[in-house]
Amino acid sequence: MQTFGQVLSLPKFEFMTEKDFVPVQNLEYPNEGIVGWKAPSNIALVKYWGKLPNQIPANPSISFTLDACATTTLLKFKRLESRGNTFSFDFLFEGKSKATFKPKIITFFERVSSYLPFLKEYHFEIDSSNSFPHSSGIASSASGMSALALCLLEIERRSTPGMTPYHFRKKASFLARLGSGSACRSIEGGLIQWGKTASINQSSDLFGIRYPFEVHSNFKNYHDTILLVHKGQKTVSSTVGHGLMKDHPFAENRFKQAHQNLEALRPIFKNGDLEAFVKIVESEALTLHAMMMTSHPYFILMLPNTLEIINRIMAFRKETTIPICFTLDAGANVHVLYPESEKGKCIQFIQDELVAYCENGHYICDRIGNGAKQFSPVP
Numbered sequence: 541m542q543t544f545g546q547v548l549s550l551p552k553f554e555f556m557t558e559k560d561f562v563p564v565q566n567l568e569y570p571n572e573g574i575v576g577w578k579a580p581s582n583i584a585l586v587k588y589w590g591k592l593p594n595q596i597p598a599n600p601s602i603s604f605t606l607d608a609c610a611t612t613t614l615l616k617f618k619r620l621e622s623r624g625n626t627f628s629f630d631f632l633f634e635g636k637s638k639a640t641f642k643p644k645i646i647t648f649f650e651r652v653s654s655y656l657p658f659l660k661e662y663h664f665e666i667d668s669s670n671s672f673p674h675s676s677g678i679a680s681s682a683s684g685m686s687a688l689a690l691c692l693l694e695i696e697r698r699s700t701p702g703m704t705p706y707h708f709r710k711k712a713s714f715l716a717r718l719g720s721g722s723a724c725r726s727i728e729g730g731l732i733q734w735g736k737t738a739s740i741n742q743s744s745d746l747f748g749i750r751y752p753f754e755v756h757s758n759f760k761n762y763h764d765t766i767l768l769v770h771k772g773q774k775t776v777s778s779t780v781g782h783g784l785m786k787d788h789p790f791a792e793n794r795f796k797q798a799h800q801n802l803e804a805l806r807p808i809f810k811n812g813d814l815e816a817f818v819k820i821v822e823s824e825a826l827t828l829h830a831m832m833m834t835s836h837p838y839f840i841l842m843l844p845n846t847l848e849i850i851n852r853i854m855a856f857r858k859e860t861t862i863p864i865c866f867t868l869d870a871g872a873n874v875h876v877l878y879p880e881s882e883k884g885k886c887i888q889f890i891q892d893e894l895v896a897y898c899e900n901g902h903y904i905c906d907r908i909g910n911g912a913k914q915f916s917p918v919p
């Protein structure tokens with residue numbers, strides 16, 4: 541796990557390319573088996589918004605890995621009599637067959653098939669469930685795609701005894717990215733950075749890395765209370781939103797700003813400067829939504845209650861000087877971030893003043909977590 545409040549030893553800098561993730565030929569894969577992984581969601585502090593072909597981010601991002609919001613996936617695999625022309629799988633979501641999820645999985649399988657060449661040799665039964673309610677408006681693609689990527693890679697690991705934990709983590713993140721960009725930040729715990737940027741040598745467009753610099757103990761156990769303002773489907777998907785950054789009039793400046801914000805965060809993480817942290821995090825959230833509002837076509841995902849909550853958080857911070865702040869993902873829900881030391885006062889404030897703006901008063905208490913975990917499935 542990432543250690544907060546200590547100088548981290550810098551991981552060895554290795555420049556990995558796509559080729560490093562193609563397995564060696566003629567591996568002896570097992571005939572059948574069952575694997576299970578639980579992978580968390582994450583919340584971006586510097587937002588990924590805009591992409592190039594092959595799920596390459598247009599700008600670098602950084603996120604807190606979450607703990608409570610997670611997807612658990614059980615994967616059963618059985619070798620087919622002969623290699624198929626298509627992918628053979630059943631998908632169960634919370635115990636029920638879910639045909640609407642299948643096209644996304646087929647696209648994922650297509651994208652990863654040269655890195656997991658055994659896919660067409662098996663029939664898979666994928667059984668997934670989320671710790672958070674399906675209709676909570678929380679995107680499950682990050683946790684869902686990372687859990688699936690980990691399960692599939694586990695099959696390769698069983699046939700490759702020499703695979704190092706480092707390679708396993710990098711390849712899992714690489715594969716998850718091909719399912720959903722932000723999913724590559726849901727493998728390891730703590731602070732995860734993704735996307736090449738000059739101020740971080742080890743950074744890569746291909747996978748997430750643990751933030752390689754010093755992180756102050758102020759960020760240990762950081763809290764994220766997710767206020768569920770709107771639990772339905774959002775009106776514009778992230779895929780469409782990313783696409784609209786292509787001809788966006790402010791794209792170039794926005795991408796530049798993400799690099800600058802990442803660099804600016806380095807002394808903030810080191811010194812535990814929460815006042816400066818709040819400014820970057822809130823500005824990133826509003827910039828993300830400003831990009832949506834200035835795309836062509838433009839769209840708005842915030843709702844009146846989103847703004848009400850934001851205004852109340854800012855007023856409470858001004859009044860108390862407690863470094864509580866908000867961030868948003870591509871939706872109306874609000875993530876309320878605060879340090880462990882202010883937990884009591886912040887929860888009280890949330891309950892007294894903010895919960896009234898949540899759909900049916902619902903919210904989820906989450907915090908920074910330790911990353912994905914394997915479990916031994918009961919067959």
Ligand code: PMV
Pocket residue numbers: 583584586587588589601679681720721722723778779782828869870
């Ligand atoms: O991973 P995607 O394609 O669902 O995009 C995620 C985009 C944001 O959640 C808005 C930002 C981010 O960095 O997670």
